[in-house]
Amino acid sequence: MSEETTPLPLEEIAPVVEACVAVLSQIPSALITDIDGTISAIAATPFEAVVDRIAAQALARLAGRLAAVAVVSGRAPAAGAEMVGLPGLIYVGNHGMERIVRGTPWTHPAAEAARAAIAAALAEIEAEVRAQGEAPWLLVENKGVTGTVHYRLAPDPAAAAAMLEPLARVAAERYGLRVSPGRMIVELRPALGVNKGTAIRELVDELGLRGVVFFGDDVTDVDGFRALRALREERPVLTLNIAVLGPETPEVVAEAADLAVAGVPACAATLADIAARLDRADEMTEGPAEAHTLHDNDATPDVTRGGRDQGEIG
Ligand SMILES: [Mg+2]
Numbered sequence: 001m002s003e004e005t006t007p008l009p010l011e012e013i014a015p016v017v018e019a020c021v022a023v024l025s026q027i028p029s030a031l032i033t034d035i036d037g038t039i040s041a042i043a044a045t046p047f048e049a050v051v052d053r054i055a056a057q058a059l060a061r062l063a064g065r066l067a068a069v070a071v072v073s074g075r076a077p078a079a080g081a082e083m084v085g086l087p088g089l090i091y092v093g094n095h096g097m098e099r100i101v102r103g104t105p106w107t108h109p110a111a112e113a114a115r116a117a118i119a120a121a122l123a124e125i126e127a128e129v130r131a132q133g134e135a136p137w138l139l140v141e142n143k144g145v146t147g148t149v150h151y152r153l154a155p156d157p158a159a160a161a162a163m164l165e166p167l168a169r170v171a172a173e174r175y176g177l178r179v180s181p182g183r184m185i186v187e188l189r190p191a192l193g194v195n196k197g198t199a200i201r202e203l204v205d206e207l208g209l210r211g212v213v214f215f216g217d218d219v220t221d222v223d224g225f226r227a228l229r230a231l232r233e234e235r236p237v238l239t240l241n242i243a244v245l246g247p248e249t250p251e252v253v254a255e256a257a258d259l260a261v262a263g264v265p266a267c268a269a270t271l272a273d274i275a276a277r278l279d280r281a282d283e284m285t286e287g288p289a290e291a292h293t294l295h296d297n298d299a300t301p302d303v304t305r306g307g308r309d310q311g312e313i314g
Contacts, residue, residue, distance in 0.1 A: 007245040007254075007262035010269050016242060016259050017273040023238045024278060026211030028067030031274070032200060032224070033059070035073040035080055037217035038244040039271070041264045042183070044152060045139055046075070051083050052264055058271035063088045065278045067207055072096070072196050074187065074220055076143040077105065094146045095180075095189060095220055096199030111145040114190035117175035121188050122147040124171045129163065145190060152184035161186070183218055183248050196220055197227030210237050213274075215267055217244040217253060225256035242270070 008016055024031060033039055036046070039055035063069040063086060070090040073080045077093025077100045084091070091100040097111035122140050126149075129135045137153035137160065149168065154160035168179045168186045178191045196216075204212060212231075214224050228239035243249070243257035244267045254260055261267050 007243070007260040008266065009262045010266045013261055013266055013270045013273065016261055016270050017277065019240055019259060020213045020242070020270070020274045021277045021281075023211040023213050023240045024062075024066060024274065025281070026209075026238055028207055028209055029211030029213075030066055030068040030070060030203065030207060030209050031059075031062050031213050031215075031271075032070045032072055032203070033215040033267075033271075034196075034217060034221050034244075035071055035075060035083060037183070037246060037249075037264070038215045038267050039264065040083065042246070042248070045150065046141060046148075049083070051085070052268040054272050055264070055268035056084060056086065058268065058275040059084065059089065060086050061275035061279065062271070065275070065282065067209065068203065070203055072199055072214075072224065074143075074146070074148070074182070076146075079143070090203070092196075092199045092203070094143055095196055096194045096202075097145045097190065097192070099199075107145060108190075108192065108194055110192050111190045111194070114145055114177065117177055117190070118142065118145065118147045118188055121168075121171040121175040121177055122149070124174070125149055125164070125167045128167045132163070147188045148182075149186045149188075150184060151186075157184060181219060183250075195223040197223030197225075200224045201227045201231065204231060204237060211239075212237065213240045213242065215242045215244055215271075216257075217246065217249055219250050219252060222252055222256045225253075229256075242267075 036049055040049045040051045043049040059069050068090055071080050071084055072092040074095050075093055077091040077098045080093050081091045081100055097108045099106045119142055122142055126140050129138050139150035141148040149164055151157055151160035164186045172179045172188055177188045180187045212228055214228055216224055225241040228241055231237050232239045241257040243253045243260040245260050246263050261270055
């Protein structure tokens with residue numbers, strides 16, 4: 001498999017757009033994206049993160065064109081849905097343990113049983129940290145069937161990680177959970193073989209997808225990248241993994257991806273260009289529609305008008 005994962009900056013995304021359009025021209029196809037670090041810039045706390053407006057508009061347009069647009073995140077699915085704000089999407093949350101499909105929630109039954117364990121383990125970690133001194137930087141997020149301890153606000157993040165990781169391992173063992181790392185976080189999950197990779201595989205099966213593009217930026221997205229690589233070896237489905245690379249991106253993310261773009265702005269612009277290209281392809285197939293107008297790549301389409309009236313150039 002070719003490794004062409006030098007991140008392409010905003011002005012050089014054309015080859016990524018081209019590759020995505022080829023995959024998404026399969027029928028049925030889906031575009032899948034993570035939230036934090038792909039369509040939403042990493043913020044000091046998860047509550048301050050905001051989805052890029054251009055990215056959200058592009059996802060809305062794509063949802064009208066593709067079999068599915070899915071958001072696959074470590075956040076609780078309701079939190080993801082609220083952030084993205086598009087009811088027509090599929091929201092897979094808590095790394096695959098929960099979903100909201102066009103408004104209807106679902107939780108993995110075995111994960112449901114772990115709620116009490118997650119709450120107890122988080123409380124134990126928090127108490128241990130506070131027992132060692134003031135920790136105004138500590139942010140404990142109970143996401144229901146998973147939990148996250150954030151240390152991005154710590155004055156010395158490496159020291160915070162060194163303190164938190166053993167505490168999390170002890171708590172995880174006591175409560176039958178698993179620890180997984182992330183960017184400036186330690187995460188607790190039920191000890192189930194469920195991750196973004198298994199969730200994406202389920203979507204491919206359930207929707208009978210023939211084309212899938214996935215945008216990810218962190219270690220938990222690598223499960224998705226690997227699942228999609230395996231799927232294209234196993235069956236007639238085209239898959240494409242796009243890494244969204246920032247200064248904090250672990251090396252394994254780029255290694256597991258097919259292509260890469262540089263940060264949230266380039267990811268958003270890529271999504272917007274894909275949406276514009278697919279709109280234009282539809283118009284060409286369906287015969288003459290409204291007159292086209294030419295926009296720059298960074299023009300922001302008005303999704304409230306349905307996107308159909310937005311001609312473009314790539
Ligand atoms: Mg992410």
